[in-house]
Amino acid sequence: MNKGKLFVISGPSGAGKSTVITRLLKQLSNVYFSISATTREPRRGERDGVDYHFIGKEEFEKLIKDDQLLEYAEFVGNYYGTPAIPVDEKLNAGYDVILDIETKGAEQVMSKRPDAISIFIFPGSFEILEQRLRLRGTDSEEKILGRLAQAKIECQKAEMYDYIIINDRFETACDEVTSIITAEKCKTAGRLHLLSE
Amino acid sequence: MNKGKLFVISGPSGAGKSTVITRLLKQLSNVYFSISATTREPRRGERDGVDYHFIGKEEFEKLIKDDQLLEYAEFVGNYYGTPAIPVDEKLNAGYDVILDIETKGAEQVMSKRPDAISIFIFPGSFEILEQRLRLRGTDSEEKILGRLAQAKIECQKAEMYDYIIINDRFETACDEVTSIITAEKCKTAGRLHLLSE
Numbered sequence: 001m002n003k004g005k006l007f008v009i010s011g012p013s014g015a016g017k018s019t020v021i022t023r024l025l026k027q028l029s030n031v032y033f034s035i036s037a038t039t040r041e042p043r044r045g046e047r048d049g050v051d052y053h054f055i056g057k058e059e060f061e062k063l064i065k066d067d068q069l070l071e072y073a074e075f076v077g078n079y080y081g082t083p084a085i086p087v088d089e090k091l092n093a094g095y096d097v098i099l100d101i102e103t104k105g106a107e108q109v110m111s112k113r114p115d116a117i118s119i120f121i122f123p124g125s126f127e128i129l130e131q132r133l134r135l136r137g138t139d140s141e142e143k144i145l146g147r148l149a150q151a152k153i154e155c156q157k158a159e160m161y162d163y164i165i166i167n168d169r170f171e172t173a174c175d176e177v178t179s180i181i182t183a184e185k186c187k188t189a190g191r192l193h194l195l196s197e
Numbered sequence: 198m199n200k201g202k203l204f205v206i207s208g209p210s211g212a213g214k215s216t217v218i219t220r221l222l223k224q225l226s227n228v229y230f231s232i233s234a235t236t237r238e239p240r241r242g243e244r245d246g247v248d249y250h251f252i253g254k255e256e257f258e259k260l261i262k263d264d265q266l267l268e269y270a271e272f273v274g275n276y277y278g279t280p281a282i283p284v285d286e287k288l289n290a291g292y293d294v295i296l297d298i299e300t301k302g303a304e305q306v307m308s309k310r311p312d313a314i315s316i317f318i319f320p321g322s323f324e325i326l327e328q329r330l331r332l333r334g335t336d337s338e339e340k341i342l343g344r345l346a347q348a349k350i351e352c353q354k355a356e357m358y359d360y361i362i363i364n365d366r367f368e369t370a371c372d373e374v375t376s377i378i379t380a381e382k383c384k385t386a387g388r389l390h391l392l393s394e
Contacts (some may be wrong), residue, residue, distance in 0.1 A: 068266070080199055087276065108256060118381075120385070122391070122392055128291070134363070147275075154392075155392045157377055158385065158392050159389055161335075161378070161385050162384065162385060163383040163385060163388075164247060164383060164388035164391070164392070165383060165391065166383050166388065175379065176379055176380070176383050178376070179375070179376035179377075179379035179380045180376075180379075180380040180383060180385070182373055182376035182377075182380070183376045183377040183380035183381070184380070186316075186360040186361060186362060186373050186376070186377060187356050187359065187360055187361075188317070188355065188356055188359060188360060188361050189360035191360075191363070192355060192356055192361065194319070194351045194363055195319055195355050195361070196360070
């Protein structure tokens with residue numbers, strides 16, 4: 001059996017990554033969506049193993065020390081990261097694994113796993129991004145401007161990715177990401193053995 | 198505007214290349230199917246510019262001499278080949294171009310156009326290939342055995358291709374080829390300029 005492939009989906013906050021991924025998971029079989037680990041307290045309604053793996057600070061720091069995280073970061077005193085073991089278990093079992101991570105985490109994964117396939121999702125234009133952030137209604141003006149400035153910095157690193165998706169039409173964006181996953185599985189290296197049967 | 202991409206679809210005779218391509222052309226817009234040139238006489242029902250570009254031997258030999266063929270071959274005294282100019286005109290106009298050629302021609306194109314995306318279509322197994330060749334009912338036993346031997350040789354070169362399609366289920370094969378074409382157009386090099394707008 002072939003090993004699965006690791007897909008890293010990233011892009012600026014507000015690009016629509018999680019909406020696209022939710023659709024993908026409905027359309028594709030044999031795909032596992034990686035759940036991050038965090039040391040922060042669960043918020044109301046969040047479930048362990050669904051929204052996050054909620055783990056202790058000592059456990060997280062042991063993962064860091066043992067180099068068992070594909071990526072991690074610290075935000076306001078809490079750790080967030082992707083433990084390698086569950087990802088590798090799924091890959092070895094033949095599942096494709098999708099990571100939804102912000103761009104700094106994506107860079108860490110690309111550096112640790114050069115065979116990961118990376119997809120950068122962009123909202124179409126900075127005007128659209130600004131509109132989306134305002135429509136959310138959750139961020140202050142200052143935070144919106146901060147996110148926009150951040151998005152411009154992130155776009156400068158888009159050339160590190162294998163693919164770019166312009167999410168100005170949701171259906172097209174979903175279709176393109178699905179096509180990338182399908183196409184990557186048709187690459188010659190993973191199929192050559194089928195010809196000798 | 199982006200230039201189009203050149204797709205070379207090849208594989209053993211009987212793999213189902215042309216059936217898959219006929220379906221693709223119905224599903225995809227902006228795709229141009231390259232028509233070969235030949236010096237042989239049109240057969241009954243064949244139309245110039247549809248089945249082949251029927252050209253004279255002198256004209257063909259001038260194309261060879263001027264290096265204006267992406268690939269060519271001689272069979273029983275007639276030339277068959279792919280003139281470069283119409284392909285490049287379509288690529289420059291932003292169309293993707295699909296070539297359906299036998300494996301030796303495909304190798305010539307890959308060597309002349311390293312940026313071409315190559316897809317090898319295989320019928321699933323040699324048993325299936327044998328069945329298909331017999332079902333056609335057009336070939337003698339000797340010719341069938343010759344085609345099977347030829348297919349085995351061709352499969353040994355499949356590693357030269359970017360993608361392998363196992364055409365044991367027609368719908369899946371078509372979906373995969375469509376996905377490859379869609380995914381290749383999402384590659385970062387062709388889209389980076391969209392992020393600076």
